Amino acid sequence: MPLPPSRSDSEDSHFDDDDSTLERLQKVLASAGIASRRHCEEYIRDGRVTVDGMTVTELGMKVDPQAQKVCVDGERIKFQKKQYFLVNKPVGVVCSNADPQGRPRVIDLLPPWLGRLFSVGRLDESSEGLLIVTNDGELAHALAHPRFQVERVYRCIIAGIPTDDTFKQLRQGLHFTEGKFRMRDVRRIKTNGKSTLVEVVLTEGQNREVRRLFARVGHKVLKLRRTAFGPMKLGELETAAYRPLSPSEVRVLKQYAASDPSRRPSWRKQEVVNPQRKRIKGVGKPRRKPSSRIPTANRGGSRNKRPRR
Structure with missing residues (x-):
């Protein structure tokens, strides 16, 4: 029997009750x-x-x-232990937990004994790259909802060679049925023949937003890969592989989600979450190798002279 649509003003109403247990x-x-x-x-x-x-x-x-x-x-409903995973989604896999067409799902990449999980945000079937998979609905909401302005970073190969004016258009935004879509940042990485590798930063993650924006300005997206989501980086995780997030990574992710979007640093300046202390390809600087040179104090004045003792 459905509950009545009108809200009661009595003590028994749970719509406006201020009880801390509710x-x-x-x-x-x-x-x-x-x-x-x-x-x-x-x-x-x-x-x-x-x-x-x-x-x-x-x-x-x-x-x-x-x-x-x-x-x-x-x-x-049963309250489960919170779980957090990083997944490198391959092309041909869908993010939906229920697919009528029977296509491979992201959750099929993880063992079934982990329980009920779902992806944070979406990547369309033709796209690949970083996904966060969890059963923490509150964190998923804070990371995926457009008003929280969580940055997503993509590497795209597009047909043609875009101009600076094209990039300016994409940053200013274009109007679609759902509203105005825009890229927070877009830059050229390199040009290869008649295609271009670009890097895109979004903060809203609308349906097929990158592909639709580039199509509107006359450039088809040939390949799209998400490389970062908030403070999380894909690194060298293999395609179709997953790994659990460490407690420190979860803590950083929650702090990021709770922070003021206007005060967050640009993604390029964010600390790379990497608990194994291994260098992530393309991010950060490698350690300096120890010098093999003889200290100046121990070197002789010429090749024929012996060093001073």
Whole structure:
């Protein structure tokens, strides 16, 4: 039986209750690892969520997850241990957890005994590169929602040779049905014949945003790879491989998500998260090799003279 749409002003209403034990229903679902908060809101609107046996279809309801029975698709939610992984998504794999066409999914790249996981943000089937996979819905929401302005960095091979005016257009933004899309930064890496390797920085991650922007200015994207997401870098992780994030990486990721977007440094100046202390290809400087030269004090004046003792 659905809950009535109108909100009650009585003490029993959980919509505006200030009790510290109550949390918004979508936040509870996200914390339990059901999905990101945005997708949990869709579950509520679709009538897939019940509280104490009653179907909820409105956002804003507050519940006590310890005292009330909250179910999704008839199954009571369970709070799982938070897990965080970095995945190098290959071309031909989709980010959706449920694909009617039966295509390979990102979560299929990880062992099934890890439990319910989902990707943070999306990469389309034709794109590859860095994805964060987790069951932490709150963190996923803070990283993926456009208003949090989390930087995503891509390397793209595009057809043709774009001009500086083209790059200026992309930075200023172009209008689409969903609104105005723009690149925070775009620069040429190198030109090879009739194609160009470029680096793109986005902060919103709209559907196929990079491909649509380049198509609008007359350049088809031939290859697209995400190399960074917030403070996380892909490094040398092999295609279709994954690795768990270390506690220090998770801490950096959460600090980044909670920080003021206007005060974050440019991604090029961010510290590279690399707990193994190994150099990541293309990032940072290699250690200086010890010099093989003889100290000046121990060298002779010429080849025929013996060093002073």
